Each structure stands twice: as structure tokens, then as C-alpha cells.
Amino acid sequence: MKTSTSTSFKNNFPLSLQETEVAEEKVIPLGGLKPHISVRNLNISYGSQRILKNVSIDIPNKKITAIIGPSGCGKTTLLKTFNRLIESADGINIDGEVLVDGENIYGNDVEVTHIRKKMGLLSQRPMPLPMSIFDNIAYGMRIHGIRKKALLQEKVEHYLRQASLWEEVKDRLHHPATKLSIGQQQRLCLARGLAVEPEIILGDEPTSALDPISSQRIEEKFVELKKDYTVIMVTHILRQARRIADYIIFMWLGEIVEHGPAQELLENPKEEMTREYVKGVIS
């Protein structure tokens, strides 16, 4: 499983990556897995700085995909292109296609809120909205038109249960969400994301601010959720990718070096650079 870009920088690895002149990227099929998101020739630059270079990748449906690589390699940028959060940055240039369920989300007449509703996001630091626990979960549902109190109550409970938070908060639903512990906050954010009934869950190093036990709970949740959702997470913790990822994408300086089923990539990397990274020689 390797992309055609990866061959060109072998010569001067690992100091820098040569600019590649690949016009049409060939994406290796997912080995029978159905793609949920397909990225084609995606280039992102900020001023003269190129953050993503010719990225083409398929993200498998209902699996956990981990994007790994050193900091600053474009992992988070790639993740943020999936729900178009990237475009809120000032002066960013986006070129290429991102297809979600076959629809190019960067197409001209695409309504961005409808794209974002398809994806729940967990950020590095949990970001509870400045309101009560209940309102945090109800926020997205209210925006999408659910007004009936009874229905909201029922759904809030449902999603809090789904994120294994209900028992801990059921007696203080109307307290500020910021009073929760940081691990609880991250589960709250998960429940909040699930409440808008997305298809995809995006995690941007979602456990990096959490203690080991809270991290483990989030990981367990992800494994549980992949039955119904496509999970994509950026992580710099290789062990985490090893534990829960089904599919791994390894990035370096804005390019995808290698991607493939987790076990294969971790145990039998095809690229020298991946091997070094997995062994911990480079980080």
C-alpha cells in the first residue's frame, strides 16, 4: 500500500521532501473496504507555505482510521478539511476534492452546515460550550430544529448514556458543563457530537489532554462506536494507533508517505521512513 508520491523523496530522506510533480494521484483501493471519504489531489497552502501536498486518500467506512506523523506534518489540517473547518482560517488556499458519500464538499453549491452536521468533532482540549450540561447536548439538536422538550430530554439522556456519562451527571444536568472533570468534559463533547446524528467522528488528538483512565474510556468508546460510525482520529501516540486503529495513514511534511491496514503498516511498513517512525527513530 503506497502512494506514488512516496517514491520521489527517497533520495534525500529524511531531511526534506522534494516537491513532487505528480499530476494525477493513483489511490490504492482499500482492499475491499468501502470508502466513506475520498480525498483527491488536495493541496492546501497558507500564503507561500504549502501545508498539504497532493494528498489523495480513501477513508474506509465504519472503521477507525488513525492519522499519524510528527507534529506539523499536516495531520490536523487534513482532518479539518473533512468538515471544512479549515476554511475559517484567514488566507488559506484550498485546491482539490474531498468527497463525502460521493459528494464533493468543496463544490460550489454545497451548504457547509449540512456537511458539518455529518461529522462530530473532538478537539485536543475538550471544549464544553458555555452553558449547562443539558444545553450542551441539546445545542446542536435545537439548531437543527428539535424544539419539543420531552423529545430533547429523551435524546439528551440517550446520548449521555451512549457516551457513558449519564450516571455521573444525571443529577446535575443543569449545572455548567465546565464544572465537570476534563475527562467527563471530553465524553460530554462526544455525546454532543453524537446528538446531531453524524456519520463520522473526527478526533484531533482527543486524548492528549486526558489522564490515562479517561483516555482509555474514550478509546473504548471509539471501538464501540465504529459499528455505526466512521471514526477518524489524529494521534501522535503510536501505541494508541496500535491499540485501536484499523487503518493508518502516515504523514510527513504535508504528504502521505504510506497508508494501509493498521497491522500491515505497523509491522511491515513498505517505506523506510514509516519504519523509522514506527520504530521511534524519528518522531
Place this chain on the structure above:
Amino acid sequence: MSTGRILKDRIAGKSVWLVTLFSGLILFLIIVGLYLKSAPILHSHSLSDLLFESKWKPGKNQFGFLPYILSTVYVTFISLVIAVPLCVLCAIYMSEYANKKVKGFVTSLVDILAGIPSVIFGIWGIILIVPFISNKLAPAFGHEDSTGYSILAGGLVLAVMVFPIVIHIMLEVLRTVPVELREASLSLGANKWETIKKVVLRKAAPGISAAIVLGFSRAFGETLAVLMVVGNTALIPKSLFDSGYPLPALIANNYGEMMSIPLYDSALMFAALLLLTVILVFNVIARMVIMRLEKQMI
């Protein structure tokens, strides 16, 4: 450590402590000073007479501050009613919508506005606002006899003066709202306006209140520009187009004059004490409100 170093360390510690103590003491000294100076009038007149009586005839020993108090309150209120919504909207535009270039340009304009001496705002009020009110605005509302020198003119000029300070603080406050929080709301499918209204402003509410309080303190005590356009007649204003006489203008216009009138000096000191007390009380209340808001929401 050598004794020299130890000594220096002690001196440094003590002197910063002293300086801090002194700056804290200044406020206390001002209050005591004003109180002592206004004691004579407080002894000869009851507090309620001073505060709620509207007759101001120092020659006849009548010192009713009500017209001054009401003028101050009206002018401040008008200025805030005009300035606060504009400042909030402007700050939202600059922090959430404008690109870097526009933001930089407008910020420097606002900063220049903050540095303009108040006498210039006063003159601007006289040549622009006052005629506009007397020729256009007042007749349109059926007040043909308005000279234009009115509490409305004072309020408008003040609003412009309060603008830069309030906007500056609001921008700072909005900047402290983490980008990730906006992203959290956007990622749930909220649009930009929903995010601003329901998340950003909510998170920034304590800071925005603080900005308004500071604007209020500035507006309440601002003297020169208001004095130039407000008309300065010691009557209770009945409409926006009547002239008024705010407390700071009373002090500035009269201190040092007519001091032969008994108790006049003391009355002006009482006006100053009153002004200071109101600003202090308002600051304390606002601080409490902000703390409460922070506890509740953040």
C-alpha cells in the same frame, strides 16, 4: 549571600510594597479629603435635601443637586444606549468577520479616536451636533425652541468618546474566546451567526459587561466635551432636547468663582464626592455581577 545583596533584596521588597500601598492609599485620601471639605454643607443640610431638592440658589442657601444628578444620569444613559450596541456589533465584525487588513486599519483608526483630546470632541459637537439638533432633529420632534445645546448633544458626543475604549476592551475579550470553542459550535452544524450569538457572546459576557462598566465610568465623569454642548442650565431636563447641567460641568465651571458665597465651596466638594461615590459603587456592583456571571457560565 553577601550582606550587600541581602540588603538590596530587602530594600527592593519594601519599596515596591510601599509604592503599592501608596497608590492604594490615594483613593482613600481623595475620599477623606472630599468628605472633610464637604462636611460643612452636610452638617447644615440634610442628605435628602441635597440629593432630591431641585432648587439651586446658592445665594439663598438652597443647594438642591437633583438637576445636576439627573442631567448626569441622562447624558450617561443616552451615550451608553447609543454606544453599547454599536460597540458590540463593531467588535463582533472586527473579531469574527473582518480580514486582517481591515481589522488592522480599523483598529488604528479607533486608537486615534481614543487619543483625541476631549476639547476637540467638544468643538466637533458645537459645530456639527448642536446645529443639527437645533435645525433638524428637535423641530422634527416638535421642539422648535431647542437651541441644540442639550442632553442629547452631550450624550452623542459622549457616545463617540466612549466608543474607542469600549471597543478596544471588547476586542480583547473576544480574542480570549478560544478558536476551538467556535469550531466546536460550527462542527455541530451551527452557522457563524448562531455561533457568535449563542457561544461567543455568551462566553464573552463577563468581559463585555466589564467593558460597558469602564465606558460608563468614563462617560459619567467626562467633563469638558459635555460641558461645551450640554447647555449648562440648572433645571431638570424634560426632554432630550432640553439643556442640562451634569455634575462634572458644575464643578469645572464654578470652582474658584463665587467663593464668597457661604457653603458654595463645600457644595462643589460635595458634588465631587457624589460623583466619586457613584462611580465607586457602580464599579463594585459591576464587579460583583461579573464575578457571578463568570461563576455561572464559564
